[in-house]
Amino acid sequence: MKIRIGFSLTYECPNPTPMILNLNVHFSRAGDMISADHLHADPPVPLTGFRDNFGNWSTRLVAPRGLFTLSNDALILDSGAPDPVVPYARQTPVNELPDDTLMYLLGSRYCETDRLSEVAWQLFHHTPPGWARVQAICDLVHGHIRFDYAHARPTKTAWDAWHERVGVCRDFAHLAITFCRCMNIPARYCTGYLGDMGTPPPYGPMDFAGWFEAWLDGHWYTFDARNNIPRIGRVLIARGRDATDVAISNTFGPNILKNFVVRTDAVAESPDAKGPTGL
Known part of the structure; x- marks a missing residue:
């Protein structure tokens, strides 16, 4: 199945404000991405990516004064299988x-x-x-x-x-x-x-x-x-010891979160879509 994912976050900052973000899909799902989940900043600012201590893909930026929106929109391929249940899995000493x-x-x-x-x-x-x-x-x-x-x-x-x-x-x-x-x-x-x-x-x-x-x-x-x-x-998106390590945003200055929207929806297959064929 295909899933469309994305978000829109709007901040209001009284001054230029450094931010560290955890908003990109985890690297373990990189091979499933149909379209990349690039971050879009409005107004545009320089974005710097890095791997944190837990391997999560993080982003640094400085939000400008005033209203500032971060968003993305991506498509990912998913098996559609439920979380595995393995009742015989033992506890490791x-x-x-x-x-x-x-x-x-x-x-x-x-x-x-x-x-x-x-x-x-x-x-x-x-x-x-x-x-x-x-x-x-x-x-x-x-x-x-x-x-x-x-x-x-x-x-x-x-x-x-x-x-x-x-x-x-x-x-x-x-x-x-x-x-x-x-x-x-x-x-x-x-x-x-x-x-x-x-x-x-x-x-x-x-x-x-x-x-x-x-x-x-x-x-x-x-x-x-x-x-x-x-x-x-x-x-x-991210893993860590607790929510401290995977916060969607760490902001280093006063700000107000003005708008917050998250989207994740299964994409309906076209009735004309054809599966793979082979001989």
């Missing part, structure tokens, strides 16, 4: 974990393993290690937190989400990641596009989505405590 997974066992800005370790062991020590344990964590978090955009805030941590029991997709992900790490399962935060393909209406306004990946049996697997069902059409 800590002493056997690859070195590059170890940072995802540790506490981070939004994932306070020290504060939630006792809670996690009380809740999940009886669950079978491996896939079943991560799924049990997702089930509990999915039922524990009520989704509500009105309760989003950039300072909310996993500890806050546990006690307040309301939040947005990043809060579901942070709490699930923290519980996984407390149970010695490496887990990392993901952000990207996730449309409504394959789900029944009504549909809410589109936004960038947050989910997570857990390391089991030698692989990173996708889990989504907010939706808690396998989904199709997931397009990764």
Whole structure:
């Protein structure tokens, strides 16, 4: 299937303002891009790309004074397959974990393993290690937190989400990641596009989505405590320890976000389209 993705962000800056952005599709999906997701700036400014410490494609710029819009529009090829479910995936003992997974066992800005370790062991020590344990964590978090955009805030941590029991997709992900790490399962935060393909209406306004990946049996697997069902059409933008590492924008000066639109839609195939032929 083909998916059209894109966004439009408009800022108002009282002064020229440096920005660092995570808005491009992850390099692991580069081979799926049908049309490139180049950033467009209005008014035009110089853009500098670089790879951050997690391999995400990032962009630096200086936004001019006044209204400033960033946008892109791209087409990506997707398998249309749902997130894989591998119930037999085992939990890897800590002493056997690859070195590059170890940072995802540790506490981070939004994932306070020290504060939630006792809670996690009380809740999940009886669950079978491996896939079943991560799924049990997702089930509990999915039922524990009520989704509500009105309760989003950039300072909310996993500890806050546990006690307040309301939040947005990043809060579901942070709490699930923290519980996984407390149970010695490496887990990392993901952000990207996730449309409504394959789900029944009504549909809410589109936004960038947050989910997570857990390391089991030698692989990173996708889990989504907010939706808690396998989904199709997931397009990764960035990965990191938590939302700190994958913020869509870091701005170094006062500004107001005046407009924010995200688009991700399946592209209907033309009835005249023909598939490949061969002899």
